Amino acid sequence: MSGESRFVSLGPIHLHRVMEIEQGSFANPWSEADFYYLLADRDALCLGLLHYGELIGYAMGYFADRDFHLANLAVDSA
Numbered sequence: 001m002s003g004e005s006r007f008v009s010l011g012p013i014h015l016h017r018v019m020e021i022e023q024g025s026f027a028n029p030w031s032e033a034d035f036y037y038l039l040a041d042r043d044a045l046c047l048g049l050l051h052y053g054e055l056i057g058y059a060m061g062y063f064a065d066r067d068f069h070l071a072n073l074a075v076d077s078a
Contacts, residue, residue, distance in 0.1 A: 010046040010058060012039065017055040018048070025074040038062070038071065049075075 010018065015035055022029040038044045038060050045068070049057040057075035061068055 005049060005051045008048050008050055010039065010048045010060070012036070014048055014055055014058075015039075018058055021055070021058065021074050021076050022072075024077060030072060035060075044071075 008014075015032060018035060019029075019032060022035075039046055041062055043064070044060065044062040046060045047058065048055050055076075058073070059070065060072045061070040063069075
């Protein structure tokens, strides 16, 4: 991946942009509360993709025993 793009751990600071992408991607988008719940979960992995400093996508999931469950994935359509 080029230097213009990088993965970051998501936090509450990213939530506004995550919600924009979520609402543009799904007919039944998650609520802010759904995202806050996953961001606070110690067993969750929440990654965002920044391109030239702008969040353009995210992947979120959680570990359960020895499994990983992908809970949500979206990329900005623009």
